[in-house]
Amino acid sequence: MDCEVNSEGMNKREGEGCPRKNADAVQDRDASANPSSPIIAVFKVFQQELDTKHDKYERLVKISRDVTIESKRTIFLLHRVTSVPNAEDILNEADVKLDAVRQKIGLIAEELRGEDIYQFHRAFTAGIQEYVEAVSFLHYIRHRSLISLEEINARLVFMRTEKVDPKGSDEALPLGAQVLTFHVTPSDYLLGVADLTGELMRMCISSVGNGDIDTPFQLSQFLRQIHDGFSYIGNTGPYEVSKKLHTLRQSLGKVEDACYALRVRGSEIPKHMLADVFSSRTTLLDPEEGVV
Incomplete structure (x- = not known):
């Protein structure tokens, strides 16, 4: 017996074992879906949140890759201290490179502002480990000791300037300073x-x-x-x-x-x-x- 389908595209006799035409039914439901439905609105919000999180994750992966590359170059540079007469020049150059790496870590701190760090930890952990390796290698060459976690984090404090919105004013927005910190x-x-x-x-x-x-x-x-x-x-x-x-x-x-x-x-x-x-x-x- 053929299935009888009403005007809304639903089978009248589904409970009696009548097979459904899945593809046609899905298309009919999609065509007749109400865009103002609260359920659809909720799922659109979920979609936007997931897309935003995914985009942030990809940006963190790219920054972490840059941190890894520059940290490796610093390590390669530091290996030259055993073969040059003046090691201090090498160490000063390594300091400059690590300052540039810290600026990139500042970008990670900006991306993580107001976020749970452990939601995105896998995106940047490789770069941070490489940075710790480079900065601890430099510290050992200079001081013949192991740098502490507190010393590393003390140098990961960043000042950022951003516009401050004065309430009820249409004048030019002044610049305000904000402190960002990154904790390894x-x-x-x-x-x-x-x-x-x-x-x-x-x-x-x-x-x-x-x-x-x-x-x-x-x-x-x-x-x-x-x-x-x-x-x-x-x-x-x-x-x-x-x-x-x-x-x-x-x-x-x-x-x-x-x-x-x-x-x-x-x-x-x-x-x-x-x-x-x-x-x-x-x-x-x-x-x-x-x-x-």
Whole structure:
């Protein structure tokens, strides 16, 4: 028996098992939908909110990508301090680059004004971790210590000028100053410090190649302290820490192996050949060997 359809496009005998013509029914309902319906109005608001959130997320991803690129360039620049006579020029140039990176982080702070940071955290976490790695690398080269989270956040305060609307006045709007702050989360700080250990291992290799036999021992002690600190965190920290802890142990093992080679055979090997001996030893070193 054919289905009888009324003027509103609905089946009269749906309850009796009569098949519906889904595609035609959907088209009929869409054509006859009332645009002033409160339900449609509510869903239009939801659509606008989701589009706005998606656009903000994409802008944050782009800014984070710029932060990552500039932070990596700063790290590459800092690796030159072991091979130049005047390291202060390199450090000053790195300061300028990091100031530019902080301005980009200020753009992230503007996007997050009035927002829940954890709704968009995945969009910019990679860039912030790279920034923490770069700024902590610079701090270690200058002070031979680890920068704290409070010191990092203290430099992420931005002044922004914007127009202030005087009530009941049509005159030109004056400019007002507003303070924006960006707080690096503890998890981003920990993950950035974990990545720092790889750069310190590379710094150790460069120092050995340049005949510097003091820096590797300083780095070995410093990396051991960082490793012990991460061991205390255990499973209570971010889940990414367990992945980076393996790389941290590899870096520590290579630095300790370099110190071993310098202590045992340093007096019998010319300084310009230490890098070759160290490289050949690290290629044969098991990742977990020598790491407690």
